[in-house]
Each structure stands twice: as structure tokens, then as C-alpha cells.
Amino acid sequence: MHGQRFRCYPNRGQEKTLLRWIGCQRFLYNAKVREDRYFRTFARKALSLAGQKPPIDQQYSHFIGSDTEWLREVPSQVLRNGAVRWRQAYGRFFQKRAHRPTMHGKGGEQGVWLTRELFAFEDAGAGGYQLRIGTKKHPVGPLRYVADRPHDRPASIVISINAGQWHVSFATEEDVVYPRPAEIQAELSQWDAGALHAATLGVDRGVVVPAYASNGTVYAFDPVQQRRMARKERQRQRWQRRMARRTQGSSGRHQARTRVARTYTYANNVRKDLAHKASHALVTTPGIRLVAMEDLRVSAMTRRPQAKTDDQGRPAANGARAKAGLNKGILGSVWGRIKTYAQYKAPKHNVLFLLVPPHHSSQECAVCGHIHPDNRPTQSRFVCQRCGQTDHADHNASRVIARRGVSAVLGPCKTHAQPVGAVRPEPPSADGYAGGDHGKSQTGPRPPAHGSSKPETMPTTASAV
Ligand SMILES: [Zn+2]
Numbered sequence: 257m258h259g260q261r262f263r264c265y266p267n268r269g270q271e272k273t274l275l276r277w278i279g280c281q282r283f284l285y286n287a288k289v290r291e292d293r294y295f296r297t298f299a300r301k302a303l304s305l306a307g308q309k310p311p312i313d314q315q316y317s318h319f320i321g322s323d324t325e326w327l328r329e330v331p332s333q334v335l336r337n338g339a340v341r342w343r344q345a346y347g348r349f350f351q352k353r354a355h356r357p358t359m360h361g362k363g364g365e366q367g368v369w370l371t372r373e374l375f376a377f378e379d380a381g382a383g384g385y386q387l388r389i390g391t392k393k394h395p396v397g398p399l400r401y402v403a404d405r406p407h408d409r410p411a412s413i414v415i416s417i418n419a420g421q422w423h424v425s426f427a428t429e430e431d432v433v434y435p436r437p438a439e440i441q442a443e444l445s446q447w448d449a450g451a452l453h454a455a456t457l458g459v460d461r462g463v464v465v466p467a468y469a470s471n472g473t474v475y476a477f478d479p480v481q482q483r484r485m486a487r488k489e490r491q492r493q494r495w496q497r498r499m500a501r502r503t504q505g506s507s508g509r510h511q512a513r514t515r516v517a518r519t520y521t522y523a524n525n526v527r528k529d530l531a532h533k534a535s536h537a538l539v540t541t542p543g544i545r546l547v548a549m550e551d552l553r554v555s556a557m558t559r560r561p562q563a564k565t566d567d568q569g570r571p572a573a574n575g576a577r578a579k580a581g582l583n584k585g586i587l588g589s590v591w592g593r594i595k596t597y598a599q600y601k602a603p604k605h606n607v608l609f610l611l612v613p614p615h616h617s618s619q620e621c622a623v624c625g626h627i628h629p630d631n632r633p634t635q636s637r638f639v640c641q642r643c644g645q646t647d648h649a650d651h652n653a654s655r656v657i658a659r660r661g662v663s664a665v666l667g668p669c670k671t672h673a674q675p676v677g678a679v680r681p682e683p684p685s686a687d688g689y690a691g692g693d694h695g696k697s698q699t700g701p702r703p704p705a706h707g708s709s710k711p712e713t714m715p716t717t718a719s720a721v
Pocket residue numbers: 621622623624625626640641642643644645
């Protein structure tokens with residue numbers, strides 16, 4: 257890692273803690289090296305028979321056991337960063353920039369890589385910073401360092417010791433090597449369909465809730481936000497009318513224009529917030545390695561829904577009210593943002609993000625693959641006309657998308673669904689998986705429990721081979 261490097265001066269207590277952190281991170285790194293060697297030499301044959309390749313992941317919890325209790329005495333992020341460092345070293349190897357990672361010895365320069373959860377820059381007055389190390393549970397305190405030239409606040413730092421001298425290096429984002437999507441895809445393409453399916457999240461972006469994941473998690477605005485956005489929208493329309501009535505160039509018109517602009521800010525912040533939380537939760541869901549979304553054309557999604565009639569020819573509910581409930585622009589930009597954010601966050605968490613073809617995903621049965629408009633009697637219900645599967649419509653769609661994601665990685669032949677007709681409704685499992693559920697509201701309707709012939713709960717250790 258390059259970037260700026262300054263001398264720092266930890267006190268006695270800090271030295272002791274930092275040396276322990278350095279040791280634990282090195283232990284984790286070396287454990288990953290040893291594990292990889294084992295996989296590549298002894299287990300290679302057996303694994304290749306099972307159609308799986310050794311995992312190049314950043315799992316580390318299995319290294320903490322009764323004989324390594326001392327690892328619990330350092331922040332978990334220090335350990336995780338040891339595993340991530342190893343994974344990054346492997347990334348450089350794949351990119352032909354370095355050799356395969358090897359054991360780190362105890363000689364020479366020793367360092368610990370700290371990410372944002374482990375340090376903070378606090379304003380120290382006069383435009384200066386103070387660098388504080390540690391977490392709430394493991395505080396280390398302010399670390400004195402001498403910056404001989406100005407610097408930015410870095411994304412991560414390395415604190416190192418060599419020959420009794422301490423240094424702090426400020427790494428920039430570019431120094432960090434994340435796996436490329438093609439590498440992750442190559443890895444996942446070795447998996448068998450069942451394992452990959454268990455590690456896949458399909459995400460349906462819909463009009464009632466902005467995003468519905470195939471593990472049942474709903475990413476939606478909370479009611480307060482919705483009310484406020486609706487109010488701001490009314491204010492915007494009012495001020496826009498006023499602006500139109502006022503004379504061009506007048507101060508009144510200028511004021512109206514400012515008010516119009518201001519009404520956009522709240523909704524803007526709310527959807528940015530939702531998109532960040534949803535995308536983060538999606539790509540950090542435990543055990544998930546593949547996140548699939550539809551390649552949407554937003555304009556088609558926000559078009560008015562087709563009029564429907566019931567069996568007596570009277571107009572029936574067609575979801576127009578649900579669609580009208582959220583402003584087009586709000587929905588459109590949330591969908592786009594969730595996609596964009598998930599796309600760039602996924603590789604940082606060693607997750608593959610894929611866009612899959614959107615055709616008829618709302619009318620396709622996630623169980624038997626039957627596609628028909630009649631499968632969708634109402635906006636929120638899905639009833640397969642062939643196999644009888646019933647589900648919440650958005651949940652069914654998210655499962656269809658997950659299946660398409662798996663097909664995109666493995667090829668269609670391996671992933672086809674169970675034989676048609678052989679469906680015996682099983683008792684539903686608890687679908688309310690709450691992992692990665694970061695403070696968003698669960699306002700969306702739950703998938704109906706009965707009759708769902710293949711309830712999807714995500715095993716949390718799916719990718720740990
Ligand atoms: Zn079906």
C-alpha cells in the first residue's frame with residue numbers, strides 16, 4: 257500500500273495494544289495462506305471430483321476456536337482485515353501483479369491495516385486533525401503523529417513498526433485491490449446449482465415497494481418519509497404554479513424558484529439514504545455471493561398499468577393507485593440508485609452483481625417456470641395456473657430473478673426447476689430472515705405463508721465450503 261507515510265508516537269499502553277493487533281492480523285493472514293495451501297495440495301483432487309474449487313474468500317470466523325481464544329481480545333475488524341488483506345493479495349496474483357500470497361514472518365516491518373471502523377479523524381482546532389484509534393469496545397485513544405505535509409482524511413491506514421520506529425501510512429481507495437466481477441463469476445461458475453442458488457439474492461424492484469429481495473426482506477420508505485415526500489410534492493406543485501404566475505425577472509419569481517428547488521432536497525436525501533441502506537444490506541447479507549436484478553427500463557415500469565376487468569366485465573383493481581402513490585421520479589431514481597450503488601459495492605464484498613433479462617418476470621412462476629398473465633390475478637398476488645404455487649407477487653418475481661441470475665452464471669441447463677406437477681405444499685419456514693436488515697422498515701406485505709411450495713430461507717453459511 258502506498259500513499260503518505262508519517263512518523264507516529266504511540267505511548268506504552270498503545271504500543272502494547274497495537275503489537276497485539278499486528279500479531280492477530282498476521283495470524284489471520286497466515287491462517288488463510290495455510291488454508292489455501294491445504295486446499296490446493298491435499299484437497300484438490302477430492303474437491304474437483306465434487307465440482308467445487310477451493311474458496312478464495314475472506315471468511316475467518318472458523319479460525320477462532322477454543323485454542324485461539326486470544327483472537328477474541330482484539331476488534332473483529334482487525335481479524336477481518338487480515339483475511340481481506342490476504343484476499344487482496346490473491347487479487348494481485350490473479351491480475352499477474354504479484355506472486356501468490358505467502359506467509360508473513362515476524363521479522364522486518366510489521367503492520368496492521370485499519371479500516372474506517374477502527375479509526376477516526378477528529379478536528380483538533382486550527383484546521384488540524386487528531387487521529388483516534390480503536391472502537392467503543394476496544395479504545396486505544398488519540399495517536400500522536402507528525403505530518404510534515406498536508407494530507408486528506410484517508411479511507412484506511414496502516415500502523416507499522418520497524419526497528420523500533422512507528423509509522424502511520426495513509427492508504428487511498430486506489431491502493432485497495434478488489435476482485436473484478438469476472439473473477440468472482442469465474443469462481444461462482446464452479447459451484448453446483450444448489451449451493452449457488454442458496455447464495456443468491458434476487459431483487460425485484462417494484463411499484464409498491466422499491467425493492468423486494470428473494471429472502472423476504474423488503475426495502476421501503478417508512479410511512480413518515482412517504483407522508484413527508486407527498487407533502488413536499490404538493491408544496492412543489494403549489495410553488496411551481498405561483499412561479500408561473502409571477503413576472504419574469506421579479507424577486508417574487510426568484511423566491512418561488514428557490515422554494516421549488518428546496519422541495520426537491522428532502523425526497524432526494526430520503527431516496528439516496530434508502531438506496532445506500534438497501535444496496536449495502538443486499539451485498540453484505542451473510543452467505544450471499546450473487547445479487548441479481550432486472551435490467552429495467554424505468555420508463556416502462558412507471559407507465560400507467562393496463563385497465564383490467566373482472567369476470568362480469570366491471571373495472572377491477574389494476575394497481576393504478578399503488579403506482580400513483582409514489583411519484584414516478586422518486587421511484588425511478590431509487591431503482592437506478594439501488595442498482596448503481598449495489599454494482600459498485602458488490603466487488604468490495606466479494607459479491608457478484610448481475611443484471612438479468614426482465615421479460616415476464618412478474619408473470620413467471622418461480623417454481624415451475626410457467627409464464628402467463630393469469631398467474632397474476634391482482635397486483636400483489638401470484639397464483640400459478642399450472643402448478644398452483646401461490647406467493648406474494650413481488651416475492652415470486654424476486655425468486656424468478658434469483659433463478660435467472662443463477663442461470664446466467666451456470667448456463668440454463670443446470671438450473672431448471674423441479675418437475676412440473678410434483679408439488680406438495682410444505683409447511684412454510686420462517687421467511688422473515690432479518691440478516692442485513694439495517695434500520696429499514698418492513699412495511700411491505702409479507703408473502704402469504706400457505707401453499708408456497710418452496711419457501712426460500714437463505715442459509716447463512718452457504719458460501720463457506
Ligand atoms: Zn408454477
